[in-house]
Amino acid sequence: MDSARRRRLITCLAVLGWTGLAIQLYLIFFARLSVGASLLGGLVSFFSYFTILTNTLAATVLTCAVTDRESAVRRWFRKPWVSSGIAVSIAVVGLAYSLLLRHLWHPEGWQFVADELLHDVMPLLFLGYWWWCVPKGTLRLWHLPVWLIYPLVYFVYALLRGHLLGAYAYPFIDVAVLGYPQVLANAGGILVGFVLVGLLVIGLDRRKSL
Secondary structure, rough: OOOOHHHEEEHHHHHHHHHHHHHHHHHHHHHHHOOOOOOOHHHHHHHHHHHHHHHHHHHHHHHHOOOOOOOOOOOHHHOOHHHHHHHHHHHHHHHHHHHHHHHHOOOOOHHHHHHHHHHHHHHHHHHHHHHHHHOOOOOOOHHHHHHHEEEEHHHHHHHHHHHHOOOOOOOHOOOOHHHHHHHHHHHHHHHHHHHHHHHHHHHOOOHOOO
């Protein structure tokens, strides 16, 4: 694929990523306005979901890939190990949603569109971008524990926020309903998923670089 065509394709992926995020943010704002709730609280709630944070990172990587202006941010997100770590996280987003959350609700209308973009479309497209466009052969096993810092920090934040507000972002970390032993067991299972996906990404990186 020539560079111009690849650039247009990545631009389309970035637009899809930002579109899914924009639709979800609009829906949250609309819901809060309808009950007279704070929009600032809606913004905080929006960025309290691992799905939203990870899709934002993925959309940022895609945007940096088609941005010509040099900056420290662009150079950071263009690093193969950074893009690969985000690929691991967004793969887990898609897997966890399909295995743990999809059966719990049935969104319709624009919520269905946002749901599909954030949980199904973007994980697959970003993994495709990672496979075809991110340079291979630089990943090492020590990158794996570095990648795990992000979900671990999020988990601590999600528990703290849930404790303070009495509302947890995801049902499988709802301490009020499940208790800490079950929540920690659930988190441990998801962490194992991160490790397995991370090892797979590192293995694929090495295989493609041969």
